[in-house]
Amino acid sequence: IFQMIQLFGLLDCYSHSDDAAAEEEHVELFTTPTTKMGAATSDFGYNLFRALASRDASTNIFLSPISVSxxxxxxxxxxxERARAQLYRALRYHTLQDPQLHNTLKDMLASVRTAGKGLSTAARxxxxxxxxxKQEFFGLVEQQYGVRPKALMGGAKDMKEINDWVSQQTGRKVQQFLTQALPRAAGVNAVSAAYFKGKWETRFGQSGGLENFQVDGAAPVRVPMMQQDNYPVKMGVDSDLSCTIAQIQMQDAVSMFIFLPDDVTSNTTLLEESLSAEFVQDLSMTLLPAKVSLTLPVLRLSYSTDLLPLLGDLGLSEWLDNPELEKISAQAAKLTSAHHKVTMETAPEGNQYPSETTPSHLTYRVDRPFLYLIRDETSGALLFIGRVVNPKSLTI
Incomplete structure (x- = not known):
């Protein structure tokens, strides 16, 4: 496979150059307020993903960073002002110099949630x-983001209230957001959730057949796979990261990037470390078109976690101790939870059929642990990111 792909040109993705060069490139790649915001929310997402991935090195993990942002x-x-600056640094907003930051984010969120993209999110x-x-705070957030913060009653009613709201926001796709009540001494709870079911640009002909998926250090598992010959992708090999990368087009200017390591390994640390908005934007411009025999696991998953313990890894330890939420309450208030839940599905359906009937010479078979991300091409925003170590253990 690798030699064949080399016929299409070898992609050698490089590690990050010195800061000056990176700055130059940054200016070239992200030129509008929206693409700069897309890059900032993505880089926050990659940092959050790394923090989560390093906590548990050999499990499936998934995030929709844009809802957390x-x-x-x-x-x-x-x-x-001081505490906001600390938060902005973790959220990567300090790079933007955007006086209209909230409006830019609001517009970007509206554009990535248009019906065709397949994403619905909830954040409150x-x-x-x-x-x-302080009631002024409630009005301020509602005016800007169209969602009003809510005061809790305390107890089981709150759990039902939050679960019902998240379910409603995601078209009843993210269910049972909380499985236990919030802590009694709750201060501020950040809730974020997302559902994604994007449609492929090119459909898959066959689906549902059980095939082997290799698992690191264990026997292969049988999982449902989708398969299609002559599937149009963009592709390349990264010899530094020992992986083959494919970009698969979805409808409405969304695409999925799959990073498939050369070997069956659940240690994807090197790959995780390389992810950034700049790196992925470079990929989208460097990968080369190819027609392949493509085999992908059918993904149906639900994943939830409390992100609060990870925020310290993003440089927010001091902020967590003293977040100075003076516009919310005159009393000292802390963030006591940052629950996040995502649900995602892929299916074989697509817009069009592959163009040819003769079998492809190239094969791209995703039958071992891999990383993937889903990106909005217009803004560059990272919508979803995941590490699949064992698809057999994914459930909705």
């Missing part, structure tokens, strides 16, 4: 009533 950006509206703050909350 929205929840934490809502929270930043309640912080002192839930606040302990005992904090004697």
């Amino acid at each position: 929205e929840a934490l950006t809502q929270l930043s509206m309640g912080a002192s 703050l839930y606040l302990a009533r005992r904090l004697r909350l």
Whole structure:
């Protein structure tokens, strides 16, 4: 396979050059407020993904960072100037110099949630009533993001309230967002969720057949796979990262990047370390068109976690101790949870059939642990990112 792909040109993705060169490239790649915002939310997402991946090195993990960015950006509206600057740095907004930052984010969120892209998100703050909350903050967030923070009653009612709201926002696709009540001494709870079911540009002819998926250090598992000959992708080999990368087009200017290591390994640290908005934008311009015999696992998954313990890894340890949420309450208020849940499905359906009937010479068979990301091509925003170590253990 690798020699064949080399006929199409060998992609050698390079490690990041010195800062000056990176700055130059950054200016070239991201030129509008929206693409700069797309890059910032993506880089925050890659950092969050790395923090989560390093906690648990050999499990399936999934995130929709754009919904987390929205929840934490809502929270930043309640912080002192100093605390807001700390949050902005973690969210990568300090690189933007965008006086209209909230409007840019709001517009970008609206564009990535248009019906054809297949993404729905939910982001909201839930606040302990005992904090004697400042009503101006509620109005400020609602005016900007169209969602009003909510004061909690305390107890099981809150759990039902949050679960119902997330379900409603995601077309009843993200269910049972919380499985246990929030802590009694709750302060501020950031809620973020997403559902993704994008449609392929080119459909898959066959699906549902069980095939072997290799698992690191264990027997292969049988999982449903989709397969199609003459499938149009963009492709390349990265010899530094020992992986083959394919970009698969989805409808409405969304695409999936798949990073398939050469060997059956669940250690994808080197690959995870290389991910950045700049790196992925470079890929989208460097990968070369090819027709391949493409085999992909059918993904149906639901994943949830509390991201609060990871925020310290993003440089927010000091902020977590003292977030200075003075516009929310005169009392000291802390972030007490940052629950996140995602649900995703892929299916064989697509817009069009492959153009030829003769079998492809190239094969791209995703039958071992891999990383993938889903990106909005217009803004460059990272919509979804995941590491699949064993698709057999994925459930909705």
